[in-house]
Amino acid sequence: MPADQTPSLYAAREPVFPRRVTGPFRTLKWWIMVVTLGIYYITPWIRWDRGPELPDQAVLVDLASRRFFFFWIEIWPHEFYFVAGLLIMAGLGLFLFTSALGRVWCGYACPQTVWTDLFILVERWIEGDRNARVRLWNAKWSGRKVRLRLTKWVVWLLIAVATGGAWVFYFTDAPQLVRDLVTFSAHPVAYITIAILTATTFVFGGFAREQICIYACPWPRIQAAMMDEDTITVAYREWRGEPRGKHRKSAEAAELGDCIDCNACVAVCPMGIDIRDGQQMECITCALCIDACDDVMARIGKPRGLIDYMALTDEVAERAGTKPRQIWKHIFRPRTILYTSLWSAVGLAMLVALFIRTEIDATVAPVRNPTFVTLSDGSIRNAYDVRLLNKHGEERTFRVSLTGDPALRVQLEGLPYETVKVPANETKLQRVYVVAPRGSVPAGADRSEFRFWVEDLISGERVYKDTVFNGDAP
């Protein structure tokens, strides 16, 4: 390129044709794919009996009635901190795994990786392995190429539709939604959601692939801050492999390193990089190059591990000829221990909160417009908007009472007694009056603190809320 000419700042994508590879890491990735995709597709179909008033779907995000069901746990909107806590745990978990094992999330569990893996598997079934795909890519359009491409795209599309379809099942009763979907009577939002997720799955898994990781995903940028010299990552033992070269029966051969420059590591890489260039931004540490290289090393009779999981400090040690630290010493260090303790602390706090939370609850909002009302007999009345929460799957009767100044009396608006029925799995807003007779202490005091008690008459469970009575102070 002439120096006075500005180079293009944009380039066409160079297609990547990952070759098939076998080995322990590939097997592990297959298993993770089966488990994660299985969880994703099957979960909405698991049933969980909660009684006649509540949905029987084990995992359900019920946006319409603002409930989140997870097996035996039911989250109300005001308990959203459980979800926030889970997100914090997910974040800390990513920190932990990244600082200990590098981009292990990217390489094994990220949906982008898993679905791309699945799409490449389909591609290989239909169009053949790397060499066949490269030939097909370069070939002119022909009947065969059209047929293969169409077959591949249709299978991708089916997977994409299933992916988008599974997503909407988390938000409403799955069997009912399937019936509605096939009879074209489901809500437009369901179809739109499926269409959008189908499109993203199809494009991201089929065409964008590694570009999502390189250009779109923010996580790789953050991960750099999580990694240090003890982080286990995929690296090439350059001091052992170089100088690389085809092994020949020549005198020179003795000077060559273990790398026979077969390019197996490059051919299998789904990101299209050469790990022998050292650590680089694109590497998602999927370890497929390790499998590929170990296979070659076994065949030429060299020890495995020319490309291997190792930490940066190992390189220094190995070059100096000393023994590298053991893996567990890399993993257990103050940083990972800190992340683990934070993660556990949040988890424990949430567990405790989950176990001590009550099935009934109440909130009390004193009516302050006006602060009090004088009744015709001279008594002073305060009003309170009490919101009663019944998390049971059946209607319950709550009794409202108070402890405080003995002169204070409770009345429920529109109800003859101090009990009120609250429908299953709902909140009920009940106006509650507290009356202080004329001449009593709270009637003439500016503030009298007291405690509302709400009791579930069936289970005997009680909750209380502290609030204040305002009298007609002179």
Next chain:
Amino acid sequence: MTTEHDKKEPDTTGHVWDGIREYDNPMPRWWLWTFYITIIWGIGYTIARPAWPLIEGATPGISGYSTRAEVAKDIEAVNEANAGATQELASIELALLSGNSELQQYAVNAGAAIFRANCSQCHGSGAAGVQASGYPNLLDDDWLWGGAIDDIAYTITHGIRNEQSPDSRWSQMPAFGEILSEEEIAAAVNYVRSISDQEHDAALAAQGAEIYLEQCSACHGEAGMGDPTIGAPNLVDAIWLYGGSEEHLTETITYSRFGVMPAWGEEYRPGGGGLDQAEINAVAAYVHQLGGGE
């Protein structure tokens, strides 16, 4: 020994600062195209939709979309959805409303909104009235003209002491400053304070008892319990529309009071601003459940 691999120089943009060269890491071209498409989309959007702010309002956009029209459509949809309940509410016998909890809930919610728009100017947004200014508190259990839901609905429809409705609530207390002497008024004030259990001069009160029997008991009753059919206030309870102090009572007896409330029935407001039957019933239901309904 260097391999061919090591010799490969990465491309640079050609920019050099103090000998530092900038590597060229080109973006994929489709990203550039996506960027251009968003620009085209943005231009199209500002043409189709309301977009550019002007001094007053904004460019309307050729698609004719407006958020106000959306709101109007939403309001219409809500009214349509509630048409059945509104019709039922307009024709129901109010005393039976408490037996229909769903309709009652609807009426109370609708009534609360109507109350805030039309009634809160005098009665306050919390319906507590204005103490000592003659705007009654609707939260307590004392009613000048009756606190049953039908009475409340009648008062709302016809109002009090107005020229709009021939059937408005009507009564008039005389200004006793023209009838009684100042001493006699002071005696009557002390008597009223005695029957309402407030501080008073016993001698004056005894003197006032006679004046009360003569001048006041016709409307307020011999025991001072008042009469809701003519809007005569109860004088023995703890609630005073214009205040129960000596000063306020003297003023009330000397000059009398003349509190008015407009008629809200739409038939009495040819100029508009009235409420239809369903709205009146809704407000009545709302006021009735504020804590003092009979």
